[in-house]
Amino acid sequence: MMLVQQILFIALLVYAITRFSRQVRKIRRNVLLGQDEQITGSRWKRWKNVLLLAFGQKKMFRNWIPAILHLFVYLGFIIINLEILEIILDGILGTHRLLLPLLQDIYPVFISAFEVLAVLVILACSIFLIRRNILHVRRFEHPEMTRWPRQDANNILIFEIILMLLFLTMNASDQALQLKHYGHYHAAGDFLITRPIAEGWKQFSPALLVAFERGAWWLHIAGVLFFLNYLPYSKHFHILLAFPNTYYAPLEPKSQMPLMESLLPEVRSMMGLAVENEPQQVSPPAHFGAKDVFDLSWRHLLAAYSCTECGRCTAACPANQTGKRLSPRKIMMDTRDRLEEVGRNIDANGQFVDDGKSLLDYISEEELRACTTCQACVEECPVSISPLGIILELRRYLVMEASRSPQEWNAMFTSIENNGAPWAFPPDERAQWAAEL
Template identity: 60%
Template sequence: MRIVQELLFVIAFGAAVYLFSGKAAQIRRNILLGRDISLRDNPGQRWRNMLLLAFGQKKMFRNPLVAVLHFFVYAGFLIINIEILEIILDGILGTHRLFAPVLGSLYGVLIGCFEILAVLVILGCAVFLIRRNLLKLRRFISKDLDGWPRSDANYILITEIVLMLLFLTMNTADQVLQAHGTEHYIATGSFWVTGMFTPLLSGLSDSTLIALERGCWWLHILGVLAFLNYLPYSKHLHIMLAFPNAYFSSLQPKGRMANMPAVQHEVQLMLQPELAANAPASDAVPKFGAKDVSDLTWKNLLDAYSCTECGRCSAACPANLTGKLLSPRKIMMDTRDRAEEVGRHIKANGGTFSDDGKALLRDYISEEELRACTSCNACVEECPVSINPLDIILQLRRHLVMEESSAPAEWNMMFSNIENNMAPWKFSPDDRDKWATEMN
């Protein structure tokens, strides 16, 4: 019987790892659809950003209560994986509490810590469910989350609660069996949390307790494996991608826009025509801005896949607050959805992409959304994992203006003034300082 259980476990574990690896490879391919960009300078500062922003969740602590609850859930997810490692090894080797004889009395301390974390995870998830579904904070009831995204967040929180309850129930039954001296159940001593609840199960027979303990064990590990394969389809993927995303975040001062050397060169030739004779010939026609995901950088697409859909960006966006159509969260969700669509198209066509008649611009993100942006960087400042919606907005807007000459009349007037007067205002350079003369 034990061999059958080991075989079933190995099959389930192998299938879960295989499916997860396949989807992870697809996401990696989708991210690499973007243009290359070098973000490996100043590794010391990048490691510091990753430790502070991703691991330490620095920006979350602007709201201390929420940050502490989120940290409980986050720490529990990471640290309890040590217990998951033991469960996986037990499943493969046919053992029970493999680490107990090795760690001795320290084992009970570790499990006790895990149980406290499990209780804190349950508490944190319960509070977050209340905030989302009963208190209905503005950023959680936005139409951006209509449909699957809103359900996705609830499914994640409920799943984490169920997994932690299974873990605690398994430990409770295990301790009662230890006390009964049941074969294979190694005496580890009383655990800190579940040790208080063993009297509730002490009246059950050994066969019932074994069925309860084994049932929770199997449901817990199968739930973890199912959750692993749910991650790539969920906003919860940020628990993995937040780390590389924080590492590769821009080190440039906020507000500095990326220059285009090709445009700079053209302006230089316009201002200094004498340089044109010696300018190197180039047959390459520069492409201005971005129309689809392949025109963005891989960091833009990594941003999209790292999005937590928390809505802090949209809650801080002045355009969104004044009723404009723009929502930075939707920009990231739309970019990810388009990358996924392109990825499916490539997979269906044997690894190649042919024009499907769609694009990120207009089919997903409208001109009205892009033009509502004030470029204030509030969304970038607020994001807990260093996502930059503004960079995507600017690239799409650059395509509209420079490739399609599509801009509101007010913008065109400003562009004309800059071209002719070297300033946004309709005053010649010679007249611009007259106010100072008049003061004298």
């Protein structure tokens, strides 16, 4: 009987991990559809960002209440995963609480800590559900937050609550069986949260308690493996990508735009400047700026998968706050949706077959035009995503390749070119301000 359970467990584990890694490889492939970009700058500073922002959640603390609640869930996730290690080993080896003889007196201390965290996770997730579904916190109430994004957020929260309840049920029934000195349920010491519950459960028959314990054990680990496989389809993937994303995020000032080096030789030769040291084999870009996900840097695509749709960017966006259609969060969600569409296209056809669509079918010109490049979205993002970077690449395409810009901008361009100023004033009047001194 035990052997059957072990075989079943190993099969489930192998299946879940294989499936998960296949999905992760697909996401990696999708991210690498983006333009290659050299990563420069201090490696130390990048690690510092990972430590402060991803591990340390520094930016989250710009907003205390969600920061504390999120910290519970985050710590719960990381620390309770230590217990998953024991559960997996038990499953493979057919043991029960393998680490108990090793840790002895410390064992109940560990489990009690996990249980406290489990309660905090349940508490935090419940408050999060209330914030989203009853209080209707404003940043979760935008046009892009309907249907799947809303469902996804609720799924994650409900699932985490269920997993924690199963974990506690497992421990409570185990403690009750220990009190009865039943079978291999050796006394493991008192678990802080579930011991009092076990006192009440002592009245149940051992058979029922074993059914509870085994049922909760199986449902919990199966749930964890299911959740693992849910991640790649969900915004919850941020729990993994927050780390690489904070590492690869630009170190330059937020207001600094990256230079389009591919244009430089042409601009220099047009101005009669020597094209010094320019590698001649620079191939012209497929597009000037970005029309589709292929034209964006892979860093932008990684960022799209790292976004957890929290909407801090959108809440801080001056355009969004004043009723414009632009929402920086939607820019990231659209980029991911389009990239997923391209990925499915590749899955179906072996390679990308032109579908006549582009990222600009997801993001409108009106949205792109509303941006004031104020960098509030970049400042707010807890995991260093830059919606601004994508907006500016799409603007480059609109202006330089599609020649779609507002009349006033065309006038401004002409003025800069002819007068050296965005307004139609002649250069010779530049010093007139000093005449009145």
